[in-house]
Amino acid sequence: MTLSPVADHPLLARLSRESIPTGAYFRTHTPAGALPLTPQQQHANYMLLATVSGRPQTAPDHDRTPLRCLTIRPPWSDLIAIEDDQAGKRIENRVWTTRWRGTLLIHAGADVDTRALALPGVRGTLSDGYELVRGSVVAVADLVNVHADDGPCAPWSEPGCFHWELARVQRLTTPVPARGAQRLWRPTPKLLRQITDANPHLRGRLLTDPHAGQAADA
Numbered sequence: 001m002t003l004s005p006v007a008d009h010p011l012l013a014r015l016s017r018e019s020i021p022t023g024a025y026f027r028t029h030t031p032a033g034a035l036p037l038t039p040q041q042q043h044a045n046y047m048l049l050a051t052v053s054g055r056p057q058t059a060p061d062h063d064r065t066p067l068r069c070l071t072i073r074p075p076w077s078d079l080i081a082i083e084d085d086q087a088g089k090r091i092e093n094r095v096w097t098t099r100w101r102g103t104l105l106i107h108a109g110a111d112v113d114t115r116a117l118a119l120p121g122v123r124g125t126l127s128d129g130y131e132l133v134r135g136s137v138v139a140v141a142d143l144v145n146v147h148a149d150d151g152p153c154a155p156w157s158e159p160g161c162f163h164w165e166l167a168r169v170q171r172l173t174t175p176v177p178a179r180g181a182q183r184l185w186r187p188t189p190k191l192l193r194q195i196t197d198a199n200p201h202l203r204g205r206l207l208t209d210p211h212a213g214q215a216a217d218a
Contacts, residue, residue, distance in 0.1 A: 004032070016052055025218075044185045047192065048129055049213065051138060055212075056128045065190070065208060066103075067102065067105060067186070067187055068103040068183075068184045069137070069181070069184070069187045070105070070107065070184060071102065071108075071180030072110050073109045073112060074109055074112050074132040075117060075122055075126060075130070075131060076092075077106055077108035077109070078108070078130070078133060079122065079126070079156070080092065080097070080106050080138075080139055080141065080166065081133075081139035081169065081172075082125070082169070083170065083172045085170050087125055089166075091157045091163045091166070092163075093157065093158040093161035093163060094161060095162070096162065097148075100143070100161070101145075102139075103205065107178060108133045108136055108175070109134070109180050111134075121156070126203035135180075136172075137187075137195055138172055139169055140206065142167045142168045142207060143164060143165070143166060145165040146162055146163065146164050147165070148162055149162070150163075170201075170202060170205070174201070176191070177195050178191055182206065192207070
């Protein structure tokens with residue numbers, strides 16, 4: 001697999017575990033610095049990345065739970081968990097796409113994106129003294145659509161990425177510790193029980209949600 005002329009070894013290494021806004025990985029590296037790719041180069045990359053993304057993304061079918069989980073580095077996971085649609089992050093930026101749609105658990109990774117903490121948009125959204133949640137499921141959302149970069153479709157969208165559209169976000173009042181995994185992964189029945197035991201208001205949605213897993217896995 002060869003992408004457009006760009007220093008893509010880090011990109012390819014991260015394809016299976018991408019968890020941060022990825023516009024920086026769609027830039028040509030030159031002696032003068034990083035430059036944006038041309039629209040033609042970006043389109044070529046999208047097509048190749050979509051092919052890579054067609055491979056199986058989930059664990060074997062020993063667990064047939066129709067829900068999925070996505071590990072995202074804080075503070076991006078905390079921004080998604082904000083229930084106010086005007087303030088919360090409703091676009092997740094990925095270098096890969098998926099045909100899957102359904103109810104998605106938002107899992108905060110153990111590693112923090114320290115670069116993001118200095119961004120004005122992040123500082124202006126999270127309150128002073130906010131303590132990031134790490135290594136836990138923090139919210140539930142619906143993945144309703146995925147589209148290629150079409151410009152600034154939302155305040156949190158990044159250029160050069162697939163934009164995952166999230167809706168119906170509910171924060172866990174009690175985050176539940178869990179280990180993350182690569183790409184879209186399946187929460188075990190044990191994890192779901194732990195979430196609903198600690199957050200009874202989510203029991204109906206997670207155990208009987210008719211919208212979950214409506215589409216086949218990508």
